Amino acid sequence: MKEEILYCVKCKVEMKKSILDSYEYVEGIPIHNVECYKCPKCDELFFTEEQADKMEEMTEKQKEEMFIFVRKISYSGKSLIITIPEDLASHLKIEKGQRVKIMPMDKKGFLVEVKK
Numbered sequence: 001m002k003e004e005i006l007y008c009v010k011c012k013v014e015m016k017k018s019i020l021d022s023y024e025y026v027e028g029i030p031i032h033n034v035e036c037y038k039c040p041k042c043d044e045l046f047f048t049e050e051q052a053d054k055m056e057e058m059t060e061k062q063k064e065e066m067f068i069f070v071r072k073i074s075y076s077g078k079s080l081i082i083t084i085p086e087d088l089a090s091h092l093k094i095e096k097g098q099r100v101k102i103m104p105m106d107k108k109g110f111l112v113e114v115k116k
């Protein structure tokens with residue numbers, strides 16, 4: 001990996017390579033040990049393209065770990081029902097009474113979109 005010299009746009013000082021314990025590249029999905037450049041003066045962060053790609057990858061992985069749930073289909077009257085896991089509901093801020101849109105996705109399943 002090549003070393004780059006980057007300067008803070010505000011302070012014009014050289015930014016130092018740093019590791020963030022926790023960072024939310026996508027809001028609500030914290031990733032850990034994230035490499036970045038940090039301004040020693042104002043703490044401004046900067047990510048190279050390579051670092052951003054890595055964050056994206058880490059976020060995808062984290063999302064999968066956080067939000068893949070297996071549910072069994074049950075009945076309610078004539079309808080089939082599945083329950084929404086509490087973690088997912090709070091992450092997406094889904095509440096009782098809220099409307100969602102259900103759309104088929106190929107032949108594999110469906111997408112549930114929360115209407116805001």
Ligand SMILES: [Zn+2]
Binds near residue numbers: 008012040041042
């Ligand atoms: Zn700075």
